Amino acid sequence: MTKKLVLIDGNSIAYRAFFALPLLHNDKGIHTNAIYGFTMMLMKILEEEKPTHVLVAFDAGKTTFRHKSFSEYKGGRQKTPPELSEQFPFIRELLDAYRISRYELENYEADDIIGTLTLQAEKEGYEIKVISGDKDLTQLSSPLTTVGITKKGITDIEEYTPDHIKEKYGLTPEQIIDMKGLMGDASDNIPGVPGVGEKTAIKLLKEYHTLEDLLSSVDKVSGNKLREKLMTYKDQALLSKELATIMREAPIEVQLADIEYEGFEKEKLRGLFMELGFQSLLEKFGAELVDTDAQELEDIEFEIVTEIREEIFADQSAFYVEVLEDNYHYADIIGFSLVNERGSYFIPTHVALESSIFKAWAENMEWKKTVYDVKRSEVALRHHGIHLNGVTFDLLIAAYLANPSETTVDIASIAHRYGYSAIQSDEIFYGKGAKRRVPEDNELSGHLVRKALALYELEEKLETELKENQQLELYHDLEMPLAFILADMESQGVKVDRERLSGMGEELKARLNDLEVLIYSLAGEAFNINSPKQLGVILFEKLGLPVIKKTKTGYSTSADVLEKLEDNHEIIQQILLFRQLGKLQSTYIEGLLKVINPKNDKVHTIYNQTLTQTGRLSSTDPNLQNIPIRLEEGRKIREAFVPSEKGWVIFAADYSQIELRVLAHIANDEKLIEAFKEGMDIHTKTAMEVFHVKADEVTANMRRHAKAVNFGIVYGISDYGLSQSLKITRKEAGHFITRYLESYPGVKEYMEEIVTEAKQKGYVSTLMHRRRYLPEITSRNYNLRSFAERTAMNTPIQGSAADIIKKAMLDMAERLKVENLKARLLLQVHDELIFEAPVEEIEILKEMVPDVMENAIELKVPLKVDYAYGPTWFDAK
CATH class of the missing domain: 3.30.420.10 (Ribonuclease H-like superfamily/Ribonuclease H)
Structure with a gap:
């Protein structure tokens, strides 16, 4: 079996990884981008090369034997960034976990260790692969040694064999040293001959073969200026060649027999990945670990x-x-x-x-x-x-x-x-x-x-x-007791009037049939409305509507495309309605009918307590939080949800603008706080601030714009997002956001500070210390970074609102128990709590529920709760 030796230039690869990847760090603040990139390269090499022997060589210090010849050797290099320096101990720890030998030698460079070991290995017939980001090492290339030089990123490698060097430069590997002698190397501060670049050096070496032969025949070189430079800088060229020559007989103590590779240590490697926060690697390579x-x-x-x-x-x-x-x-x-x-x-x-x-x-x-x-x-x-x-x-x-x-x-x-x-x-x-x-x-x-x-x-x-x-309180006092409240709600279930729901389904089918006939009439022919291909032909070929977007399979008929065409033809509005009603019919009517428990006519939704990154609850089987209520037909589905006992009603209470109130508190914005304390309509207040008008001068359109910006800001909306929402130009939307932030300087300061904090810590927190990690916040990819920045702004607000309603659920459960009421908490839908209760308890609930919910947490602004009740969930609005 052929022995395969892999030698890695540790410092070079670490530097490459550090500058190739964004400045990542784990939850403890340790920078990890160089370690991560190094690990990715290592995994790739081990998988592809399957070496029998491996060693990673490091530079031992700043000075080497070369400094005796030229004290300015590597003199121009900038100091290693501290963010990289702190990662080297972990890279060494990584190698130990991989059980990969590492070695450094005082007064010598990693190149010299690699050069010495390649020579020994070649003598013993090893197949050798050298990995570095430094092209100096290409001089080691031979029939047995391939030198891999990293290109873009960290895992893209260009392989230098003698044939590749011949094809690329027209030179032999040995002539790489002569080329360095002539052209120098700015990265190592090797001077070379001023004015001689790579092309000139290669041309001269093709003719004269070695630097020494060139200098001995310098009088034959054509070009007076070039000849003069070669003569003037003869000694400098020879010194440069000496500096660029890798020592192949360094006094190393490590032997080939010492660096045999037998595989990594699973426990150590897994523990290190966990400490560094490399969750993706734990999952990706979990089977190996x-x-x-x-x-x-x-x-x-x-x-x-x-x-x-x-x-x-x-x-x-x-x-x-x-x-x-x-x-x-x-x-x-x-x-x-x-x-x-x-x-x-x-x-x-x-x-x-x-x-x-x-x-x-x-x-x-x-x-x-x-x-x-x-x-x-x-x-x-x-x-x-x-x-x-x-x-x-x-x-x-x-x-x-x-x-x-x-x-x-x-x-x-x-x-x-x-x-x-x-x-x-x-x-x-x-x-x-x-x-x-x-x-x-x-x-x-x-x-x-x-x-x-x-x-x-x-x-x-x-x-x-x-x-x-600092999450023990969040864990013990909120999430753990909440799990039992949710278990109560799930076990209790919500009663559904099956007949009423089936009746709605029949009504929807009739509506869909009528819409189908109308759409065929407007199109001038029958076709499959649910087929994007057939619909595209009708809209863009037969009716001649402007093509907004194309896909690989034809015209795009997605919702955003159709919405842009809504004013162009009556058929668009009907198609959009057809789709909405079709989804109601299939997902919500038919979907709900399938999951009604035949024993008690109830649905038992499952609350996902450990799913969302913001801490919000979600529900499945069925999802009762996403019943669309913008359409009247969607709202009416709630009519099918009824009390489970006779003489009972549904009571619903929801927080009014809770996220904006949390924003006012977190941002500590004086104008927002004042508006909420005075009980003003916050959208009217924002319109007054942005449009510089009095309250009685705020028009419905102004308030609509203000509302879009108020809620958009909470979600880190962009000028593009706002322009789409309000159907205005991107420039107008940008001005609107600017005026908003000028009106509420506290909000602007919060948005800037929370992004800065996220970049420093790698995460953001809610009021109750719920965390969300944002590794993309330092990404060089603009889209990833922008999304992370918007998430950083939004999560403390949305997450704190989620924490508050969870706290309210606990407080309500306790209060109902203390007051010995029969009322039961049935559902939680984002900012809303839905109960069922005997009619005679409603007067108590009208006082109790707002009191409990509004006092779940103390903010700088008052929380406000609205409530309603009736014979069905629909009526409790």
Whole structure:
């Protein structure tokens, strides 16, 4: 087998990576762009070259033996940026984790170490690959040695073989040194012969072969000026050649036998990636960093419990409930696992659920439990008449708060991110797609016990991280108790009048049929309205409407295109309406009918507590937060949502302009604060400020423009976005935003400061210390950076508003309990809470709900809550 040696110029590659990538840093403030780029290059090299031997050479210091000959050698180089200097220790740590040898030698450069080792390796018949960003090393190229020089970025490499050098320069590798002697090298402050560039040097060497031969025949060189320069700077040229020559017999102590590569150390590498915040690498190369095959996992000892005994429980246990189906409201529990100081246990479902001892333990507050996804566990257990109490830690919620940008949040992914590898992912264990299966208990048991073991091992790490991030209060006092409120809401469900919903569906079908006939009439022929291709032909060929945009398959008929054509032909408005009603029919009418629980005529939406990066809740199966209410037909769908008991009504309360109020507080803008304190209409106030008019002079159009800017500012709107929203020119929109920021200087200052803070820290926080990491905030890509800047402005506002309504939900649950009311919280839709309650409690709720919601948090401006109630959700508006 051929031995393959890879030699890497460590300093050169680190510099390349540092300047090729934006100035990234992790959540601890450590700059990571050079480390990240170096890692990417290393991974690529190892994968492509599959070396048997590897070494990374570093420069040992500022002075080398070359400085004795020329004290100004490398004298023009700028000082290494401190942002790069701080990364070198981590690059060395990275190499140690990879078990890759690294070496530096006092008084010598990395080039000399590489040159010496290539010579030794060539003598022993190795195949050699040198990686650097410095073309000086191309002189080492030979039939056995290929020199890879990084080009753009970090992983794009140009390979220099003797043939490539011949093709590119018309020279041999040895003549590269002569070329450097003639032309010098500004980066190393090698002087060369003034006025001689690469083209002239190559031309001379093609004729005279070596610098020495050229200088000995200098009188034959054509061109008086060139001949004179060569004669004048003869000694300087020879010195330059000497400086550019790589030492190939440096007194190195490392031997080829010492640098054999046997693969990386998984634990060390994973831990380093986690410390540096390289989540994408953890996910991308997760399979390589974790022992994923069942046979690779170390055996674990555990007991399969056949009868529940009190002695298997302890003061603190990791407790895992396995429910596989996506909608766990209708799913069966397939097993339990338990790990504590007394041992590790797998408990089959029937053994647990038939045991009064198990139920007593699960419901006992005194027995402390660490779980994964407490909401899911609680809802699943409730189907069997068990309430889960005593939960002190939830791995899912903790991992979400630590970094909400992570999209893979199963136990295995979280465990691997935190250095715990003794677990497989569900995808590997259960399979996916058609191969998905649930094995028998004897095989299932080990997998579930491993999950509980991960919970047991990781609690302390996550708790420590939350403490460092000042997020323990957010975790313990908000998110954890909220999970139980959401479990209550999910289990309770919302009643749907199936007949009324079906009736709406029939009405919509009739409307769609009428619209279809009208559209055919306006088009002059029948066609498939849902076919972009057929619609494009009708609009742009038959009706001759202006083409706004084309796609690979033809004309674009997207919503934004159609909206721009709305004034050109009556058919456009009807097509847009047809699409909107069609979506209502398929997604909301038919979609809702499919998920109504036949046992109780309710829908049990699932609240995603650990999904959005802002902290807002979302809902699925069905999504009750996105029922479109701009269309009357969409609003009417809410008529199908009714109280679950006779003599009850729906009561809805929502925060008025909560995000603008949070903005006033965070930005500490005097005019905004004053307007809210005085109870002014904020859009009228903004119109007054921007248009310099009095309140009674504000027109409806002025207020509309002001409203668009008020809410747009919250989302970091651009002049382009505002121009599209208001159908005005981009220039007009830009002036509008400028005037707004002049009117509210506190807002302008906030927007500038929060972006600066995000660039320094790498994240932004809400009022309750919820974080959102923004690695793209320093990107050189304008679009990525702009998006991150807008996100930095928006997240503290939207995230704080989300925190406030969550706090209000907790306070309301407590107040309803204290007042011993029957009213129940059914739904949360962004800034709105929906209850069902007996009619006789409405007068109490009219006082209580606004009081609780408005006092959920103290801001510099008052919070305001509006409420309504009626026989359906539609009526509670």
